[in-house]
Amino acid sequence: MTFPVTIYHNPACGTSRNTLELIRHGGIQPTVIEYLSHPPTREKLVTMIADAGLTVRQAIREKGTPYAELGLADPSLTDDQLLDAMLAHPILINRPFVVTPMGTRMSRPSEVVLDILPDDIFHGPFTKEDGERLLDEEGKRID
Numbered sequence: 001m002t003f004p005v006t007i008y009h010n011p012a013c014g015t016s017r018n019t020l021e022l023i024r025h026g027g028i029q030p031t032v033i034e035y036l037s038h039p040p041t042r043e044k045l046v047t048m049i050a051d052a053g054l055t056v057r058q059a060i061r062e063k064g065t066p067y068a069e070l071g072l073a074d075p076s077l078t079d080d081q082l083l084d085a086m087l088a089h090p091i092l093i094n095r096p097f098v099v100t101p102m103g104t105r106m107s108r109p110s111e112v113v114l115d116i117l118p119d120d121i122f123h124g125p126f127t128k129e130d131g132e133r134l135l136d137e138e139g140k141r142i143d
Helices: 015-025 042-051 080-088 109-117
Strands: 008-009 033-036 097-100 101-106 133-135
Touching: 008 015, 015 109, 042 080, 042 097, 042 101, 097 109, 101 109, 109 133
Parallel strands: 008 033
Antiparallel strands: 008 097, 097 101
């Protein structure tokens, strides 16, 4: 299927892997950007965060990052200061961000990506790495 999708992906992250496989399960070959080695520009990061309906603070990953060491929990830090840290240390960018013509989402959990993909592209079941079923035999979302 021709439907432009870009995923800012970390192959070491299970949620990111599940999201990528779910997109591919729909027959879409997305543009995959491994953001740890190819981080977005400041402008792109700001746009993705805003388009996803998040604050800069909501887009920061704490677990497994230098978040605490950098003192990023300090509520007096501005969005610009937080963005500076995210761009200096891309591991601080929460993942995966997915951009499609239907919107932008930080796909945590991975099934959030279904909100910005066409409903009719899925055929057959899909199960996440942890065994959780997301799509039934007809490719319909399991709620």
